[in-house]
Amino acid sequence: MLTITDDLGSQHIFNQTPKRIISLVPSLTETLYELGLEDQIIGITKFCVHPYHLKSVKINIGGTKKVHIEKIKALNPDIIIANKEENTLEIVESLKDICPVFVTDIVTVEDTLKTITDLGKIFKRTTDAKKWVEKIKFANDDFERFMEAKQWQKAAYLIWREPYMAAGNDTFINEMLKLNRFNNIYEDFEERYPEVEIRKMRIQGDPDLVLLSSEPYPFKEEHAFEIGRVTHHAKTVFVDGEMFSWYGTRLFKAFQYFKALQKRIEE
Structure with a gap:
């Protein structure tokens, strides 16, 4: 029993x-x-x-x-x-x-x-x-060692469009962002997945990176262009949503993905 x-x-x-x-x-x-x-x-x-x-x-x-x-x-x-x-x-x-x-x-x-x-x-x-x-x-542990010399960057992680929605605090995605040394500009928002206005993104946190998830909304190049017009210096990066939001054994693969993502961002 x-x-x-x-x-x-x-x-x-x-x-x-x-x-x-x-x-x-x-x-x-x-x-x-x-x-x-x-x-x-x-x-x-x-x-x-x-x-x-x-x-x-x-x-x-x-x-x-x-x-x-x-x-x-x-x-x-x-x-x-x-x-x-x-x-x-x-x-x-x-x-x-x-x-x-x-x-x-x-x-x-x-x-x-x-x-x-x-x-x-x-x-x-x-x-x-x-x-x-x-x-x-x-x-x-291996990924934490890999990240030791990396600088923290401000980031927004978008999961939806019309309306735009982001990952906030108390979410698995936010924990994955922190592992990657991404300071989530929406971490202090009350909602776990707040609706956001991209035209206010600069005054709400002015991110270095805007991460566009592959799920649940399938962001495309035209959306990256739309966001880039209002965020100016922020770099838009397409990311695999499963690697940021799937827990369980998928986490093992996620750490390898995060290494590759970090190298891609540095290019």
């Missing part, structure tokens, strides 16, 4: 290891796969795109904000993996009558490592989880 508390403080008791998993969190679907649990995953969201082949062999139960309750019931899951930011409280509450809903809340690297460890405990994949935790810690 395993007793474990999720990140919202809900205690879960498992008399046996859950065998039928539904994941409502794309990055944690990938993490479950990396922990050797592909066969146990029975349902995923339409945004669970890594590894790509899962889309063709697992049941699509909807999106991260809107799920098909009846389809989930029919799958008879033993556990549902959710996330405080990715999934609404309404979704979590509506699924609790079906089976345990293990809710994660991930903002920092340490939160990521805890989640991987927790998943290892729940599914008896502690050895695999420990391996990934050690790999990510090593990559994190």
Whole structure:
């Protein structure tokens, strides 16, 4: 028997290891796969795109904000993996009558490592989880050494257009920005993802860099030109949104990506 508390403080008791998993969190679907649990995953969201082949062999139960309750019931899951930011409280509450809903809340690297460890405990994949935790810690330490001589730069990280929206404080993206020594000009805003006016960007923080994420909004060259006209000296840089916003085992790849990004910015 395993007793474990999720990140919202809900205690879960498992008399046996859950065998039928539904994941409502794309990055944690990938993490479950990396922990050797592909066969146990029975349902995923339409945004669970890594590894790509899962889309063709697992049941699509909807999106991260809107799920098909009846389809989930029919799958008879033993556990549902959710996330405080990715999934609404309404979704979590509506699924609790079906089976345990293990809710994660991930903002920092340490939160990521805890989640991987927790998943290892729940599914008896502690050895695999420990391996990934050690790999990510090593990559994190290596990247911190790589960044030691780098100067801090002011940055804005845009995630949406019409209206423009940016990543703010208390977000995983903001933590990744700090690892890259990017001072987020919207870190002091009240909202976690504030709406912003690009014409005010210079007086709100005058960033050195404007990072244009590949998701959820697919920024293009014309948007970089539009932003460049009002930010003047700021350099616009297209970045892989998955590397800044996907936690779990993806973080290991992210550190290598960040190295390449730093070199690209210096060019």
